[in-house]
Amino acid sequence: MSDKSHDPNQMTGAAMIVRALIDHGVTDIFGYPGGAVLPIYDEIFQQSEVQHILVRHEQGAGHAAEGYARSTGKPGVALVTSGPGATNMVTPLTDALMDSIPLVCISGQVPTHLIGNDAFQECDTVGITRPCTKHNWLVRDVNDLAKVLHEAFYVATTGRPGPVLVDVPKDVQFATGTYHPPRKSDVHRSYAPRVKGDATQIRKAVALLAGAKRPVIYSGGGVINSGPEATRLLRELVEVTGFPITSTLMGLGAYPASGKSWLGMLGMHGTYEANMTMHDCDVMLCVGARFDDRITGRVDAFSPGSKKIHIDIDPSSINKNIRVDVPIIGDCGNILGDILQVFKAEAKKPDVKAWWQQIAQWRARNSLYYRKSNDVILPQHAIQSLFEATRGKDTYITTEVGQHQMWAAQFYGFEEPHRWMTSGGLGTMGYGLPAAVGVQVAHPDSLVIDIAGDASVQMTMQEMSTAVQYELPIKIFILNNQYMGMVRQWQQLLHGNRLSHSYSEAMPDFVKLAEAYGGVGIQVHKPGDLDGAIQEMISVKRPVLFDCRVASLENCFPMIPSGKAHNEMLLPEQANDEATAKAFAGGKALV
Amino acid sequence: MNQPASAYFIEERHDPNETHTLSVLVQNEPGVLARVIGLFSGRGYNIESLTVTETESQKHLSRITIVTTGTPMVIEQIKHQLDRMIPVYRVVDMTLTKRSIERELAMVKVRGQGEHRVEALRLADAFRARVIDATTESFVFEITGNTDKINQFIDLMRPLGLVEVSRTGVAAIGRGPEGM
Numbered sequence: 001m002s003d004k005s006h007d008p009n010q011m012t013g014a015a016m017i018v019r020a021l022i023d024h025g026v027t028d029i030f031g032y033p034g035g036a037v038l039p040i041y042d043e044i045f046q047q048s049e050v051q052h053i054l055v056r057h058e059q060g061a062g063h064a065a066e067g068y069a070r071s072t073g074k075p076g077v078a079l080v081t082s083g084p085g086a087t088n089m090v091t092p093l094t095d096a097l098m099d100s101i102p103l104v105c106i107s108g109q110v111p112t113h114l115i116g117n118d119a120f121q122e123c124d125t126v127g128i129t130r131p132c133t134k135h136n137w138l139v140r141d142v143n144d145l146a147k148v149l150h151e152a153f154y155v156a157t158t159g160r161p162g163p164v165l166v167d168v169p170k171d172v173q174f175a176t177g178t179y180h181p182p183r184k185s186d187v188h189r190s191y192a193p194r195v196k197g198d199a200t201q202i203r204k205a206v207a208l209l210a211g212a213k214r215p216v217i218y219s220g221g222g223v224i225n226s227g228p229e230a231t232r233l234l235r236e237l238v239e240v241t242g243f244p245i246t247s248t249l250m251g252l253g254a255y256p257a258s259g260k261s262w263l264g265m266l267g268m269h270g271t272y273e274a275n276m277t278m279h280d281c282d283v284m285l286c287v288g289a290r291f292d293d294r295i296t297g298r299v300d301a302f303s304p305g306s307k308k309i310h311i312d313i314d315p316s317s318i319n320k321n322i323r324v325d326v327p328i329i330g331d332c333g334n335i336l337g338d339i340l341q342v343f344k345a346e347a348k349k350p351d352v353k354a355w356w357q358q359i360a361q362w363r364a365r366n367s368l369y370y371r372k373s374n375d376v377i378l379p380q381h382a383i384q385s386l387f388e389a390t391r392g393k394d395t396y397i398t399t400e401v402g403q404h405q406m407w408a409a410q411f412y413g414f415e416e417p418h419r420w421m422t423s424g425g426l427g428t429m430g431y432g433l434p435a436a437v438g439v440q441v442a443h444p445d446s447l448v449i450d451i452a453g454d455a456s457v458q459m460t461m462q463e464m465s466t467a468v469q470y471e472l473p474i475k476i477f478i479l480n481n482q483y484m485g486m487v488r489q490w491q492q493l494l495h496g497n498r499l500s501h502s503y504s505e506a507m508p509d510f511v512k513l514a515e516a517y518g519g520v521g522i523q524v525h526k527p528g529d530l531d532g533a534i535q536e537m538i539s540v541k542r543p544v545l546f547d548c549r550v551a552s553l554e555n556c557f558p559m560i561p562s563g564k565a566h567n568e569m570l571l572p573e574q575a576n577d578e579a580t581a582k583a584f585a586g587g588k589a590l591v
Numbered sequence: 592m593n594q595p596a597s598a599y600f601i602e603e604r605h606d607p608n609e610t611h612t613l614s615v616l617v618q619n620e621p622g623v624l625a626r627v628i629g630l631f632s633g634r635g636y637n638i639e640s641l642t643v644t645e646t647e648s649q650k651h652l653s654r655i656t657i658v659t660t661g662t663p664m665v666i667e668q669i670k671h672q673l674d675r676m677i678p679v680y681r682v683v684d685m686t687l688t689k690r691s692i693e694r695e696l697a698m699v700k701v702r703g704q705g706e707h708r709v710e711a712l713r714l715a716d717a718f719r720a721r722v723i724d725a726t727t728e729s730f731v732f733e734i735t736g737n738t739d740k741i742n743q744f745i746d747l748m749r750p751l752g753l754v755e756v757s758r759t760g761v762a763a764i765g766r767g768p769e770g771m
Contacts, residue, residue: 130626131633135677138621155677190618190680293599316671319664494597562597 009180013142014039014173017106020149022049023181026077028068028441029053030061034081035121036108039173053441053470056462058085060434062092063460066101067435068442070421071396073227075102075156076438082108083121086167087128091428094132096163098425099250100225102156103163105133111171112140125167134162140169142177150186159193160314161225193313197328197335204326205285205309206339210347212283214355215243218266221250221424222288222312222332224417230333231417234287235259237340242352244359246274248289249409250424257413263359264368267295268560269406272367272569273359275558278303279566280358286310288332291321292425301565311335367558368410369572377527379404379479379550383411383451386477389534395447396439398422400432400456403485403556408451430459433476437463440472447475447538454480455504464517467543475537475544481552482507489555494562514545523547606662610639611686612693612763613670614771618678619645619653626676627655636661636669640695640738640760652680656763658738683771690766696759697741702729703752711751718744729754 011019017040021029030053033041044052055061058080065076080089086107096103110119126138135155137148145168152164209215217238223230231254238245238261245255246263255262264271266278275297278284284306289295291310296302299321308324310317311332318327328335370380383404397412398421399405405422414420421439423431432450440448450457457478467474479485487502511521520540524533524547537544557572617623624643631638640658645651659669666684674682685691699720701711708730715722715732718740724731734744738761745756765771 126622127625130622131629160675188618188677191677314671314675316668316675318671320668323664562599 007178009178010176011179012039012043012174012176013139013145013168014043016142016145016177016179017149017168017173018043018047018050019179020146020153021077024150024153025074026050029077029079030055030064030068030438031079032058032061032081032085034085034108036082036110036170037079037085037173039170040079040106040108040168052079053437053466055434055437055466057460058088059091059430060437060460060463060466062089062103062105063095063428063431063434064438064441064463064466065103065105066092066096066099066431067398067421067438069096069101069103069438070435071418071439072442073418075104075153078103078105080105080107081121082110082125083123085121086125087123089165090128090132091426093129093163093165095423095426095428095431097132097134099423100161100221101163102161104152104156105163105165107165107167108173109138109167109169112169113171115169125165129165132163133165134160136165136167138167138169139172142172142175145172145177146179147186150182151188153182154187155191159191160222194315194329195313195331195334197311197330197338199338201326201328202335202338202342205328206342206347208283208307208309208326209241209243209285209339209343210350212243212350213352214280214282214358215241215285215350215352216263216277216281216283217243217245217285217287218247218278218289219245219251219254219287220248220289223251223254224288226288226332228417230254230288230331230336233333233336233340237336237343240340240344240349242349243285244277244356246270246277248292248295248424249422251289252409252420253414253417256415258415265409267292268297269410269556269558271410272365272558272571273362275560275566275569276362277359281306284308286312286324287336288312290317293321296321297560298563298565303566365571367569367571370554372527373551374527376551377524377530377548379407379481379554380411381527382477382479382530382548382550383407385530386449386451386534387412389531389538390447390449393447393538394443394445395419395449396421396436396443398432398435398439398448398450400450400452400459401427401429402453402456402487403481403489403554404451404453404456404479406486406556407479412451429453429456431456433457433460433474434463434466436474436476437466437472440467440474441470444472448473449475449477452476452478453485454478454482454507455484458508461513464514464519464543464545468518471542473541473543475546477537477546478510478548479550480507480510480547481550481554483552485554486556488553492555510545510547514543517543519543519545521545521547523549525549606664608660608662609666609686610658610660611666611684612691612761613657613659613673614683614685614763615655615657615673616680616771617653617655618680619651620678623653623678624655626678627657627673630672630676631657631659631669634668634672636665642760642762656761658761681771683765685763685765688765691763692766693737693761693763694735695738695741695761696733696735697745698723698757699732699734699745699748700729700754700756701732701748701752702754704728707751711748714744714747714751720744
């Protein structure tokens with residue numbers, strides 16, 4: 001028998017956790033200490049390879065880890081204590097599950113002998129987080145810990161990425177056991193995501209693409225998740241085929257907004273040309289998107305005349321909402337590569353000139369039109385000004401959820417992937433500020449801006465304190481209309497303009513609030529002062545709360561009303577009271 | 592289309608429902624059943640019958656048999672959603688294979704005297720149910736068969752003094768030499 005005291009792989013569970021983080025290349029984690037994770041915090045204190053960012057609320061740790069993950073392509077890591085620490089992670093875990101973000105959460109748990117006893121700060125963490133993680137584990141034996149941690153990283157980052165949680169009771173953190181570096185056998189044999197696409201299906205897809213007269217490429221977050229090669233191949237496919245391309249909210253940046261084949265975002269608040277192209281196309285290539293209900297509109301009228309090709313790594317995304325003709329299961333990058341290879345060898349560039357002429361007519365409708373004003377700042381104008389001021393700079397954008405988010409998607413042009421962090425699936429107000437913290441940690445020298453709403457930003461405002469502590473010069477660009485704008489818009493359009501609880505009666509003074517946190521506050525009212533104020537915001541190398549007072553009753557258009565199809569969009573110039581009333585008729589009359 | 596004002600596209604689908612029997616091979620580990628059941632309740636799928644026990648203890652494999660109903664699109668979703676769970680090895684739609692055998696076991700308690708008692712025993716014999724407990728005023732029958740047969744037997748016992756029933760739920764296996 002060897003002398004175990006000299007075995008470097010003999011260590012406590014707490015030490016194993018830090019060691020596993022290092023072995024997986026983790027350099028930054030986000031967390032909040034508490035009773036059930038103190039042994040892990042003690043290990044963190046005694047090393048310097050993993051930097052810990054102390055947040056002000058566990059939800060902030062989760063969203064920061066999400067922002068970190070989305071802007072780097074690496075998994076984000078959060079560390080929280082048992083009970084309330086874990087329950088506060090439920091929102092970010094669900095958010096990451098909906099948006100397929102690789103997240104590893106390590107939670108402390110009460111000692112194993114107390115589990116089930118209603119001990120102090122005990123909750124059934126694996127039970128609570130089971131439906132909001134890709135997988136989760138409760139580790140009862142320190143000798144299982146290394147295997148579980150390695151599997152957790154593997155599951156989070158492979159296949160369709162997603163959040164995982166490892167719940168570690170305090171006695172397991174204290175116990176000594178044997179650590180081993182990551183190895184293949186750590187993973188369930190039942191987990192084997194498919195990467196390579198079926199060759200027959202790929203040939204069918206190419207045949208459809210080659211014969212298309214009115215094609216469209218509809219890409220999503222899956223392309224970005226797949227990595228830089230998928231983005232490169234998507235761009236090449238657009239170039240080789242000459243096809244128009246639109247994308248989901250999650251997919252912005254995979255194809256550059258300045259590219260000549262770009263139609264803008266599609267869906268409920270997508271552009272007229274993108275939605276009409278989707279509706280009238282004869283061949284649709286969906287890459288790494290999932291026919292979400294914000295995208296399809298009325299499903300039985302969704303792109304009725306088209307043959308649909310769907311590339312997705314998750315078989316459960318196929319035929320979930322929309323029946324497709326050629327499903328291809330596997331990694332986007334891998335399959336795009338195969339499609340391109342077959343296309344270039346066997347097909348010639350289809351003639352889509354007539355189709356582009358049609359698209360040009362739709363584009364001429366100028367569906368993102370808004371009326372500028374000299375007296376009041378229009379929110380769309382504010383985002384355009386921000387875009388112009390940051391164009392060409394090394395910029396990352398996060399958002400909260402609501403009107404400002406849609407305007408950001410419409411008016412901020414993304415040229416590269418991983419530059420746009422927004423809560424798409426779950427729609428989490430309060431996502432953007434902590435996400436910006438995470439992005440700035442990953443990219444300390446870049447310009448990181450949270451395009452925010454005045455309501456959303458107050459949900460996780462406390463993370464300003466984190467930004468100040470770690471000298472993270474994030475910019476919180478608040479489009480302040482003093483309403484929950486999207487709620488108010490729906491109330492106006494659908495509920496007789498009865499603005500039930502969508503007005504913030506007691507708005508804080510954001511400038512004073514910024515100063516109270518030790519940051520910088522800027523307020524602007526007049527369109528003429530906007531550009532100068534934005535320049536000031538960019539040049540300040542400290543966290544900034546930018547209170548941009550905008551028109552309070554502006555609505556977000558164009559819009560597909562509920563129960564309508566893509567070709568029944570409501571355009572801004574049509575959105576007078578009568579047309580709006582007609583578009584939303586059925587339930588309640590409009591005032 | 593007349594629908595209430597909503598942020599969602601509210602639509603009723605009228606595809607006819609189908610009943611399918613699914614066999615699911617899983618790693619037998621803590622929480623695996625909760626994951627499967629949570630998937631059904633969380634996504635609004637139906638469970639008509641659920642049977643689970645460890646079938647290969649050396650490999651820690653359990654076999655879950657689920658009878659579910661839904662439109663063809665929903666059934667397809669259920670299979671994919673089960674299949675992508677980390678501890679799930681395989682999902683086989685026994686109904687689609689059209690070559691599966693389904694059995695259920697039920698224990699049926701009947702209380703009665705005189706003619707009812709004789710009739711219950713006679714019917715049990717016709718259904719090849721065994722008597723596994725008897726008192727002067729009751730029987731417990733054990734019956735094995737497919738769901739329809741058991742339902743029919745229980746219906747017949749009702750007027751003869753049916754007290755209670757305990758059923759295992761459906762277990763299914765494919766015909767022929769191959770495993771799932």
